Amino acid sequence: MELKLTLQGAMIYATMVLYVVAGLAMLLKFRRVGWVVAAAGFLCASTSWLYRWAHADHFPAQTMFEVFLTLGMVLPLLSALGRWGLKTPASWADMLLGAAILFPAGFVARFAEAPQKLPPALQSGLFVPHVMAYMAAYVAMAKAAILAVGEILGRPVLPGLVDYDRATYRMICLGFPLLTLGLVLGSWWAKLAIGDFWHWDPKELWSLVSWLVYVGYFHLRYRLGRRGRKFQAALAVLGLAAIVVTLLAVTLLPALRGWHSYAD
Amino acid sequence: MVIVLSAAASFLGADRAAMLFRSWPLAIFWVLLTVVGIVGFIAFPRLWRRPGLLAMHAGVVLILAGSIWSSPTGHQLAERLTGRAKPRRGWMRIYEQQASNIMAVEASSPDQPATAARLDFSLRLRSFTIERYRDTPSWDLVAMNMAAAGDEIQASMIDLPETPSRWIDLPGTGVRVRVDKYLDVHPMRIDPRVVIRLRNSGQVLGKIPAEVGAGIDLPQLGASFEIVKLFENFRIENGQAVEGPPGRYNPAAEIRADFGQGDPVTFWARRRARQDPESENPLEVYYAPAVPLDELPGAIFVELEYQGQTQMYRIDADYDAGFGEMPLAAVFDDLPAGAQGISLVLLPGQRMVKDYLADVAVLVDGEVRSQKTIEVNHPLGYGGYHFYQVDHGSDERGTYTILSVVSDNGWLAVRSGFVALLFGTFWQLWFVPVLRARKGKGVAGGA
Numbered sequence: 272m273e274l275k276l277t278l279q280g281a282m283i284y285a286t287m288v289l290y291v292v293a294g295l296a297m298l299l300k301f302r303r304v305g306w307v308v309a310a311a312g313f314l315c316a317s318t319s320w321l322y323r324w325a326h327a328d329h330f331p332a333q334t335m336f337e338v339f340l341t342l343g344m345v346l347p348l349l350s351a352l353g354r355w356g357l358k359t360p361a362s363w364a365d366m367l368l369g370a371a372i373l374f375p376a377g378f379v380a381r382f383a384e385a386p387q388k389l390p391p392a393l394q395s396g397l398f399v400p401h402v403m404a405y406m407a408a409y410v411a412m413a414k415a416a417i418l419a420v421g422e423i424l425g426r427p428v429l430p431g432l433v434d435y436d437r438a439t440y441r442m443i444c445l446g447f448p449l450l451t452l453g454l455v456l457g458s459w460w461a462k463l464a465i466g467d468f469w470h471w472d473p474k475e476l477w478s479l480v481s482w483l484v485y486v487g488y489f490h491l492r493y494r495l496g497r498r499g500r501k502f503q504a505a506l507a508v509l510g511l512a513a514i515v516v517t518l519l520a521v522t523l524l525p526a527l528r529g530w531h532s533y534a535d
Numbered sequence: 536m537v538i539v540l541s542a543a544a545s546f547l548g549a550d551r552a553a554m555l556f557r558s559w560p561l562a563i564f565w566v567l568l569t570v571v572g573i574v575g576f577i578a579f580p581r582l583w584r585r586p587g588l589l590a591m592h593a594g595v596v597l598i599l600a601g602s603i604w605s606s607p608t609g610h611q612l613a614e615r616l617t618g619r620a621k622p623r624r625g626w627m628r629i630y631e632q633q634a635s636n637i638m639a640v641e642a643s644s645p646d647q648p649a650t651a652a653r654l655d656f657s658l659r660l661r662s663f664t665i666e667r668y669r670d671t672p673s674w675d676l677v678a679m680n681m682a683a684a685g686d687e688i689q690a691s692m693i694d695l696p697e698t699p700s701r702w703i704d705l706p707g708t709g710v711r712v713r714v715d716k717y718l719d720v721h722p723m724r725i726d727p728r729v730v731i732r733l734r735n736s737g738q739v740l741g742k743i744p745a746e747v748g749a750g751i752d753l754p755q756l757g758a759s760f761e762i763v764k765l766f767e768n769f770r771i772e773n774g775q776a777v778e779g780p781p782g783r784y785n786p787a788a789e790i791r792a793d794f795g796q797g798d799p800v801t802f803w804a805r806r807r808a809r810q811d812p813e814s815e816n817p818l819e820v821y822y823a824p825a826v827p828l829d830e831l832p833g834a835i836f837v838e839l840e841y842q843g844q845t846q847m848y849r850i851d852a853d854y855d856a857g858f859g860e861m862p863l864a865a866v867f868d869d870l871p872a873g874a875q876g877i878s879l880v881l882l883p884g885q886r887m888v889k890d891y892l893a894d895v896a897v898l899v900d901g902e903v904r905s906q907k908t909i910e911v912n913h914p915l916g917y918g919g920y921h922f923y924q925v926d927h928g929s930d931e932r933g934t935y936t937i938l939s940v941v942s943d944n945g946w947l948a949v950r951s952g953f954v955a956l957l958f959g960t961f962w963q964l965w966f967v968p969v970l971r972a973r974k975g976k977g978v979a980g981g982a
Contacts, residue, residue: 380702388668391890391911444968448960455953463912466624466923466941468949469602471552473545480541487538527545 273380282319283377287370294366313347320344327386332402339376341406349410359438364417397460405453411446415439416511419504436500439507447485473527477517484510562608572596587963594956597948605945622652623942630935634659638940657898663936667886675882678705708874715836727825729788729804734819757795764789788822841867852881891924893936
């Protein structure tokens with residue numbers, strides 16, 4: 272753990288504070304104040320992200336530090352889409368999730384702020400769409416898992432939302448094509464970079480596990496409809512757990528290191 | 536099953552996981568899975584009424600079929616069906632300005648020897664270049680155990696990052712190091728020269744500009760040195776120094792040394808090796824090439840932490856000595872015994888690679904049929920294979936590149952599967968719900 276006493280660090284902390292304040296304001300029914308503060312948080316996150324882009328001299332999605340920074344910037348966009356496009360509110364939880372996502376970038380010493388040059392393999396036109404598809408998918412699936420917890424608990428933990436099952440389904444419908452896009456683009460890129468589209472690398476295997484969990488979710492959904500909702504919700508949570516392993520454990524656990532360890 | 540196997544196999548490492556998933560029981564499983572996927576089109580006629588679902592399933596079946604066809608077993612099957620052997624994977628070594636059609640074929644298992652195959656066409660390497668980032672340091676920082684001797688020095692070397700970095704533990708020392716920044720400290724271009732120094736102390740006794748006829752008298756040695764010949768590409772053939780073919784830079788100077796006793800001695804000063812072998816000669820004489828202005832970051836700031844103390848230090852590179860050194864024992868008094876001999880050493884290195892470029896031409900009966908600059912992420916596709924730049928080097932025959940050669944069997948099916956899967960997923964989960972919502976049916980909550 273460390274404090275990052277730089278301009279970049281200051282912007283991360285400011286974003287975290289704004290997200291927490293926005294989340295609490297929304298939770299306490301000060302919705303207008305909450306949205307204004309959330310917008311300020313997004314502005315701060317975007318500025319921080321663009322500053323990083325200029326500082327690193329490449330699209331900021333190479334290191335884990337940059338990945339968390341990008342996730343924190345993408346989240347309010349997905350939250351707004353969820354609220355106004357998919358009728359899945361609970362924006363206060365999104366804001367708190369945003370602060371939690373930025374925590375590793377702001378405080379974990381291992382995710383160092385020092386920018387790195389892109390090695391030859393990462394200089395590909397597929398780098399940005401591959402990573403951004405995954406970032407957006409991860410945020411959507413994280414939100415889906417939060418909603419699924421509401422379904423599993425069977426009581427209204429999130430104010431303003433009644434049908435957790437349907438909201439979970441909508442968020443997974445949003446995230447799954449992006450998850451598929453990230454997987455396919457990564458595979459295509461591997462073919463162009465090193466010859467095989469699949470290497471059985473730990474990160475690849477866990478990304479396949481994540482994808483298959485959601486495939487299982489959809490098969491249950493299409494077979495059973497809204498029957499067995501709790502089991503489907505459990506799969507949504509399991510899917511997020513697999514995503515967390517894909518994103519973090521593969522980088523942090525020496526037993527799972529492989530082709531993708533350059534992201535550390 | 537695939538979920539459980541994938542999760543478990545992730546702990547095996549990529550190579551062993553690949554062996555597991557390509558083993559015979561799982562090969563049968565993949566074939567059965569593909570067959571079940573195909574049967575699904577008949578068993579579930581609903582699929583045909585939903586283009587999105589149909590495309591998703593067709594995509595998965597195509598990816599599975601393509602993967603099987605591209606696997607080692609798939610290649611064996613293709614060979615039996617067509618009677619034509621097509622190696623799945625291998626390598627080619629091609630020298631600059633030369634052509635080759637010989638491919639070293641990857642053995643199907645580690646206990647089998649690699650074999651060679653001839654392609655129906657040749658690849659000619661017209662040029663090979665490495666692009667480097669201009670704004671990365673051209674020096675390497677390593678932690679080295681200077682108390683060890685000979686090969687042991689290599690064994691205890693730790694590469695430290697090129698760019699400002701996180702804290703890194705130096706094993707066995709309790710010391711952590713972090714690169715803070717590299718500095719430009721040499722404002723002048725340094726011309727090529729021959730350096731004479733004492734091997735043990737590192738003291739530089741003299742420098743001679745790298746010009747024929749230039750020389751130096753060293754009264755403390757009672758000796759004089761004169762450059763009698765210069766080489767751009769130094770080679771020794773039959774015990775004689777000769778100028779090699781142009782294109783490769785391996786400079787050296789022929790030196791005549793007169794020690795005032797007996798006849799003058801002639802020897803060759805070559806570039807200084809990083810690790811000098813043990814030598815009885817107290818003098819070290821080497822050729823130091825020119826250092827252009829933009830190759831001159833020559834100092835580094837590092838932060839060191841030991842038992843809660845953190846200190847910033849600067850290590851300067853001495854161009855004539857060839858490196859900069861800072862013993863840890865000079866910084867911290869109470870280091871453990873095993874750490875006393877460890878130094879941080881700044882060594883001449885090379886800037887970080889940005890890209891490798893191999894400009895190749897495809898020749899059929901001596902005629903150029905295709906040409907391409909192979910870069911990372913931009914392979915050459917020709918004659919049923921993809922060619923990837925993977926390594927390079929140089930030896931007495933010149934500069935060469937090593938290309939990885941991969942059969943393209945199954946890739947068309949896999950690529951089509953990717954497109955179908957993406958189309959189906961987005962169609963079913965994004966466009967259909969949006970269309971339904973626009974027609975006033977609301978966003979679907981299920982099938």
